[in-house]
Amino acid sequence: MTSNAAPSSSSQSLTDDELRRVAELMSARHIDVAAGLDATLIAGGRSNLTYRLDAGETSWVLRMPPRKGRTPSAHDVAREYRVTKALADSAVPVARPLLLCEDERVIGAPFTVVEHVSGATIRTATDLDGLEDQVVGTVSRRLIEALAALHRVDAEKVGLAGFGRPDGYAARQLRRWTGQWELIGDGSHAVAAAELSRRLAASMPAQGTTSIVHGDYRIDNVILGLDADDDPRVAAVVDWELSTLGDPIADVAMMCTYRHPVFDLIVGQPSAWTSPRIPDISSLAQAYATAGGVSLRAWEFHLALAYFKIAVIAAGIAHRARVGAATGPGFDSAGEAIGIYLDLGLHALDSGGGAI
Known part of the structure; x- marks a missing residue:
């Protein structure tokens, strides 16, 4: 997923111990974590927090609600996991879900890990300015x-x-x-x-x-495949x-x-x-x-x-x-x-x- 990264505040960062526990759960689900996990908070997301996880040359995405100030039903990552798992083989493009953890003791909130989908996330008018009019129309x-x-x-x-x-x-x-x-x-x-x-x-x-x-x-809740300007596509619909x-x-x-x-x-x-x-x-x-x-x-x-x-x-x-x-x-x-x-x-x- 291509996007700008933002520095984490203390309430949004994942500690080394939390990342170690995430890696242990991933390994238990036969997800090969060859090296220690690094986490980068991805810019955007006024509801759930989204992190890119990196281990060597392999990447995933972790989604979790904020640790404080949650409102009922507004941050339901378990719901997101269920629907994307059901749609994974449909005509609707989604990031394939790999792991759901509802035990808040692991990192302070429930979370999911999904596959990393390469592409662009167009959030701002400046992001859109980088696309030709024909591409904007097709998108x-x-x-x-x-x-x-x-x-x-x-x-x-x-x-x-x-x-x-x-x-x-x-x-x-x-x-x-x-x-x-x-x-x-x-x-x-x-x-x-x-x-x-x-x-x-x-x-x-x-x-x-x-x-x-x-x-x-x-538009900012999808990942776009823009590798071919003449045929841009929706690579994944996110934020479910x-x-x-x-x-x-x-x-x-x-x-x-x-x-x-x-x-x-x-x-x-x-x-x-x-x-x-x-x-x-x-x-x-x-x-x-x-x-x-x-x-x-x-x-x-x-x-x-x-x-x-x-x-x-x-x-x-x-x-x-x-x-x-x-x-x-x-x-x-x-x-x-x-x-x-x-x-x-x-x-x-x-x-x-x-x-x-």
């Missing part, structure tokens, strides 16, 4: 095609029949994210959050289709901790709502996905339909729910900053995005309830 199309392919996977056939309840996804999401808000929400936005939650509950649509959903899909069985329309809406420039306040810099070089919301939705995706019924409702969810994500990041669990770009500005996202959600509901 955007490949992203949509990978999402549509995910939504076509038969969950039962890949062993995920019990991965989530098959219906009522939007209602469960609203309850979950409203509950998250009640735990970590900013009091100055309480009225708007309560109003958006109430209106979403009052306009809840019926669910027409069920599929595996990623839950957090956008919010995945479940649910309404695929919600996945498309979440991807689209991240396009708003206010997302830059969460990442702390101009992001690739908010760039005007990426297709706009309407174009992304139309491209999804062209790629064989489901009909986007009750589209404005799903956009509003997605805006609410991102507002809560921003509140969670601000919460971790307040309790001293994390510092760095985005942690000091994410709180400024909360009210904007809540307003966007209310506006989406005022726009109607059509389909694309």
Whole structure:
């Protein structure tokens, strides 16, 4: 995986003893660790921490939640392990999972080890500037095609029949994210959050289709194969901790709502996905339909729910900053995005309830 590395803070670094215990577990699973492990914290990740593990010329990736300031269900590496294991031989590209450890005594949190996938992670507008317009257009199309392919996977056939309840996804999401808000929400936005939650509950649509959903899909949650400029590809879809069985329309809406420039306040810099070089919301939705995706019924409702969810994500990041669990770009500005996202959600509901 190609990306910039960031220096670790004391709460984010892995000690020599922790790396030794990780190596012992890997060896017990017949993963050949020929030399001592080195760990580098990979830049990005406002939820789980991601490390590149190196032993000689061999590399892996370790994923774990933050040690402090966690919110329920937001850092589920065991869930991520299960879904990627099921998808490893499907048409959806993933980093093959190798190890799951749920014993927090090993490194202070549960973690997974997955194969290292070579490629590029495009997070910032500067990263995107390194790509020609034709490549950006093809990458955007490949992203949509990978999402549509995910939504076509038969969950039962890949062993995920019990991965989530098959219906009522939007209602469960609203309850979950409203509950998250009640735990970590900013009091100055309480009225708007309560109003958006109430209106979403009052306009809840019926669910027409069920599929595996990623839950957090956008350009920086994939690894891109850019070795051939004329045919860039998605080498692996990553960051699956919010995945479940649910309404695929919600996945498309979440991807689209991240396009708003206010997302830059969460990442702390101009992001690739908010760039005007990426297709706009309407174009992304139309491209999804062209790629064989489901009909986007009750589209404005799903956009509003997605805006609410991102507002809560921003509140969670601000919460971790307040309790001293994390510092760095985005942690000091994410709180400024909360009210904007809540307003966007209310506006989406005022726009109607059509389909694309």
